[in-house]
Amino acid sequence: MMHFQGVPNEIMCRAFPTMLKGLARIWYSRLTPNSISTFKELGAQFVSHFIGGHRYKKSTACLMSIRQREDDLLKSYISRFNKEALSIDEANNKILVAAFINGLQKGKFLFSLYKNDPKTMSDVLYRATKYMNVEDALLA
Structure with missing residues:
Protein backbone atom coordinates (compact mmCIF):
# COMPACT_ATOMS: atom_id res chain seq x y z
CA MET A 1 0.00 0.00 0.00
CA HIS A 54 5.81 -21.65 2.10
CA ARG A 55 2.86 -24.03 2.35
CA TYR A 56 2.29 -25.58 -1.04
CA LYS A 57 -1.22 -26.54 -2.04
CA LYS A 58 -1.79 -30.27 -2.18
CA SER A 59 -3.64 -31.79 -5.08
CA THR A 60 -6.41 -34.34 -4.80
CA ALA A 61 -4.03 -36.88 -6.37
CA CYS A 62 -2.23 -37.25 -3.03
CA LEU A 63 -5.44 -38.73 -1.58
CA MET A 64 -5.02 -41.72 -3.88
CA SER A 65 -1.85 -42.69 -2.01
CA ILE A 66 -3.62 -43.10 1.33
CA ARG A 67 -4.27 -46.75 2.06
CA GLN A 68 -5.81 -48.66 4.91
CA ARG A 69 -3.03 -50.81 6.34
CA GLU A 70 -3.59 -54.43 7.32
CA ASP A 71 -3.45 -53.58 11.02
CA ASP A 72 -5.51 -50.39 10.59
CA LEU A 73 -8.95 -50.21 12.10
CA LEU A 74 -11.46 -48.43 9.90
CA LYS A 75 -11.55 -45.61 12.45
CA SER A 76 -7.82 -44.85 12.12
CA TYR A 77 -7.98 -45.00 8.31
CA ILE A 78 -10.87 -42.52 8.32
CA SER A 79 -8.93 -40.24 10.65
CA ARG A 80 -5.82 -40.24 8.42
CA PHE A 81 -7.88 -39.78 5.27
CA ASN A 82 -9.88 -36.86 6.72
CA LYS A 83 -6.71 -35.15 7.92
CA GLU A 84 -5.27 -35.21 4.38
CA ALA A 85 -8.61 -34.27 2.80
CA LEU A 86 -8.80 -31.15 4.97
CA SER A 87 -5.42 -29.98 3.65
CA ILE A 88 -6.78 -29.85 0.10
CA ASP A 89 -8.49 -26.61 -0.80
CA GLU A 90 -10.87 -27.66 -3.57
CA ALA A 91 -11.77 -31.26 -2.87
CA ASN A 92 -14.64 -32.49 -5.04
CA ASN A 93 -17.08 -34.93 -3.36
CA LYS A 94 -16.82 -37.50 -6.16
CA ILE A 95 -13.02 -37.49 -5.96
CA LEU A 96 -13.08 -37.79 -2.16
CA VAL A 97 -15.41 -40.79 -2.33
CA ALA A 98 -13.37 -42.46 -5.08
CA ALA A 99 -10.08 -41.90 -3.25
CA PHE A 100 -11.52 -43.17 0.04
CA ILE A 101 -12.90 -46.34 -1.54
CA ASN A 102 -9.67 -46.85 -3.49
CA GLY A 103 -7.69 -46.95 -0.23
CA LEU A 104 -9.93 -49.37 1.64
CA GLN A 105 -8.87 -52.94 2.33
CA LYS A 106 -10.93 -55.68 0.75
CA GLY A 107 -13.70 -56.73 3.07
CA LYS A 108 -17.35 -56.49 4.00
CA PHE A 109 -17.39 -52.70 4.30
CA LEU A 110 -15.81 -52.19 0.88
CA PHE A 111 -18.26 -54.70 -0.59
CA SER A 112 -21.19 -52.82 0.96
CA LEU A 113 -19.96 -49.55 -0.58
CA TYR A 114 -19.70 -51.14 -4.03
CA LYS A 115 -23.14 -52.68 -3.57
CA ASN A 116 -24.82 -49.33 -2.79
CA ASP A 117 -22.68 -46.63 -4.38
CA PRO A 118 -22.41 -43.61 -2.01
CA LYS A 119 -22.73 -40.19 -3.64
CA THR A 120 -21.10 -38.00 -0.97
CA MET A 121 -18.39 -38.28 1.64
CA SER A 122 -21.07 -37.72 4.28
CA ASP A 123 -22.80 -40.89 3.03
CA VAL A 124 -19.55 -42.83 3.29
CA LEU A 125 -18.82 -41.60 6.81
CA TYR A 126 -22.38 -42.29 7.98
CA ARG A 127 -22.19 -45.84 6.66
CA ALA A 128 -18.69 -46.29 8.12
CA THR A 129 -19.99 -45.23 11.54
CA LYS A 130 -22.82 -47.78 11.33
CA TYR A 131 -20.34 -50.46 10.22
CA MET A 132 -17.93 -49.65 13.09
CA ASN A 133 -20.81 -49.77 15.61
CA VAL A 134 -21.77 -53.24 14.38
CA GLU A 135 -18.11 -54.36 14.57
CA ASP A 136 -17.85 -53.04 18.14
CA ALA A 137 -21.09 -54.77 19.15
CA LEU A 138 -19.88 -58.10 17.71
CA LEU A 139 -16.53 -57.78 19.49
CA ALA A 140 -18.28 -57.03 22.79
Whole structure:
Protein backbone atom coordinates (compact mmCIF):
# COMPACT_ATOMS: atom_id res chain seq x y z
CA MET A 1 0.00 0.00 0.00
CA MET A 2 2.82 2.37 0.88
CA HIS A 3 4.46 1.75 -2.48
CA PHE A 4 1.26 2.74 -4.29
CA GLN A 5 1.00 5.89 -2.18
CA GLY A 6 4.53 6.93 -3.19
CA VAL A 7 6.13 6.53 0.25
CA PRO A 8 9.94 6.76 0.01
CA ASN A 9 12.13 3.62 0.35
CA GLU A 10 13.59 4.78 3.66
CA ILE A 11 10.19 4.97 5.35
CA MET A 12 9.07 1.62 3.92
CA CYS A 13 12.27 0.01 5.25
CA ARG A 14 11.62 1.47 8.70
CA ALA A 15 7.93 0.44 8.68
CA PHE A 16 8.65 -3.12 7.49
CA PRO A 17 9.76 -4.57 10.85
CA THR A 18 6.64 -3.28 12.60
CA MET A 19 4.63 -5.90 10.69
CA LEU A 20 6.91 -8.83 11.60
CA LYS A 21 6.32 -11.43 14.29
CA GLY A 22 8.16 -14.47 15.61
CA LEU A 23 10.93 -15.88 13.43
CA ALA A 24 10.57 -13.10 10.87
CA ARG A 25 11.26 -10.49 13.55
CA ILE A 26 14.29 -12.45 14.79
CA TRP A 27 15.61 -12.72 11.21
CA TYR A 28 15.21 -8.98 10.74
CA SER A 29 16.96 -8.14 14.02
CA ARG A 30 19.99 -10.19 12.95
CA LEU A 31 20.52 -8.29 9.70
CA THR A 32 23.79 -6.36 9.57
CA PRO A 33 23.06 -2.64 9.97
CA ASN A 34 23.26 -0.66 6.71
CA SER A 35 23.64 -3.88 4.67
CA ILE A 36 20.45 -3.23 2.67
CA SER A 37 20.02 -0.05 0.68
CA THR A 38 16.55 -0.37 -0.92
CA PHE A 39 13.15 -1.73 0.01
CA LYS A 40 13.26 -3.96 -3.06
CA GLU A 41 16.48 -5.54 -1.80
CA LEU A 42 14.96 -6.00 1.68
CA GLY A 43 11.93 -7.73 0.14
CA ALA A 44 14.12 -10.00 -2.00
CA GLN A 45 16.21 -11.07 1.00
CA PHE A 46 13.11 -11.69 3.08
CA VAL A 47 11.52 -13.85 0.40
CA SER A 48 14.72 -15.82 -0.28
CA HIS A 49 15.13 -16.54 3.44
CA PHE A 50 11.54 -17.64 4.09
CA ILE A 51 10.62 -19.32 0.79
CA GLY A 52 11.18 -22.77 2.35
CA GLY A 53 8.37 -22.18 4.84
CA HIS A 54 5.81 -21.65 2.10
CA ARG A 55 2.86 -24.03 2.35
CA TYR A 56 2.29 -25.58 -1.04
CA LYS A 57 -1.22 -26.54 -2.04
CA LYS A 58 -1.79 -30.27 -2.18
CA SER A 59 -3.64 -31.79 -5.08
CA THR A 60 -6.41 -34.34 -4.80
CA ALA A 61 -4.03 -36.88 -6.37
CA CYS A 62 -2.23 -37.25 -3.03
CA LEU A 63 -5.44 -38.73 -1.58
CA MET A 64 -5.02 -41.72 -3.88
CA SER A 65 -1.85 -42.69 -2.01
CA ILE A 66 -3.62 -43.10 1.33
CA ARG A 67 -4.27 -46.75 2.06
CA GLN A 68 -5.81 -48.66 4.91
CA ARG A 69 -3.03 -50.81 6.34
CA GLU A 70 -3.59 -54.43 7.32
CA ASP A 71 -3.45 -53.58 11.02
CA ASP A 72 -5.51 -50.39 10.59
CA LEU A 73 -8.95 -50.21 12.10
CA LEU A 74 -11.46 -48.43 9.90
CA LYS A 75 -11.55 -45.61 12.45
CA SER A 76 -7.82 -44.85 12.12
CA TYR A 77 -7.98 -45.00 8.31
CA ILE A 78 -10.87 -42.52 8.32
CA SER A 79 -8.93 -40.24 10.65
CA ARG A 80 -5.82 -40.24 8.42
CA PHE A 81 -7.88 -39.78 5.27
CA ASN A 82 -9.88 -36.86 6.72
CA LYS A 83 -6.71 -35.15 7.92
CA GLU A 84 -5.27 -35.21 4.38
CA ALA A 85 -8.61 -34.27 2.80
CA LEU A 86 -8.80 -31.15 4.97
CA SER A 87 -5.42 -29.98 3.65
CA ILE A 88 -6.78 -29.85 0.10
CA ASP A 89 -8.49 -26.61 -0.80
CA GLU A 90 -10.87 -27.66 -3.57
CA ALA A 91 -11.77 -31.26 -2.87
CA ASN A 92 -14.64 -32.49 -5.04
CA ASN A 93 -17.08 -34.93 -3.36
CA LYS A 94 -16.82 -37.50 -6.16
CA ILE A 95 -13.02 -37.49 -5.96
CA LEU A 96 -13.08 -37.79 -2.16
CA VAL A 97 -15.41 -40.79 -2.33
CA ALA A 98 -13.37 -42.46 -5.08
CA ALA A 99 -10.08 -41.90 -3.25
CA PHE A 100 -11.52 -43.17 0.04
CA ILE A 101 -12.90 -46.34 -1.54
CA ASN A 102 -9.67 -46.85 -3.49
CA GLY A 103 -7.69 -46.95 -0.23
CA LEU A 104 -9.93 -49.37 1.64
CA GLN A 105 -8.87 -52.94 2.33
CA LYS A 106 -10.93 -55.68 0.75
CA GLY A 107 -13.70 -56.73 3.07
CA LYS A 108 -17.35 -56.49 4.00
CA PHE A 109 -17.39 -52.70 4.30
CA LEU A 110 -15.81 -52.19 0.88
CA PHE A 111 -18.26 -54.70 -0.59
CA SER A 112 -21.19 -52.82 0.96
CA LEU A 113 -19.96 -49.55 -0.58
CA TYR A 114 -19.70 -51.14 -4.03
CA LYS A 115 -23.14 -52.68 -3.57
CA ASN A 116 -24.82 -49.33 -2.79
CA ASP A 117 -22.68 -46.63 -4.38
CA PRO A 118 -22.41 -43.61 -2.01
CA LYS A 119 -22.73 -40.19 -3.64
CA THR A 120 -21.10 -38.00 -0.97
CA MET A 121 -18.39 -38.28 1.64
CA SER A 122 -21.07 -37.72 4.28
CA ASP A 123 -22.80 -40.89 3.03
CA VAL A 124 -19.55 -42.83 3.29
CA LEU A 125 -18.82 -41.60 6.81
CA TYR A 126 -22.38 -42.29 7.98
CA ARG A 127 -22.19 -45.84 6.66
CA ALA A 128 -18.69 -46.29 8.12
CA THR A 129 -19.99 -45.23 11.54
CA LYS A 130 -22.82 -47.78 11.33
CA TYR A 131 -20.34 -50.46 10.22
CA MET A 132 -17.93 -49.65 13.09
CA ASN A 133 -20.81 -49.77 15.61
CA VAL A 134 -21.77 -53.24 14.38
CA GLU A 135 -18.11 -54.36 14.57
CA ASP A 136 -17.85 -53.04 18.14
CA ALA A 137 -21.09 -54.77 19.15
CA LEU A 138 -19.88 -58.10 17.71
CA LEU A 139 -16.53 -57.78 19.49
CA ALA A 140 -18.28 -57.03 22.79
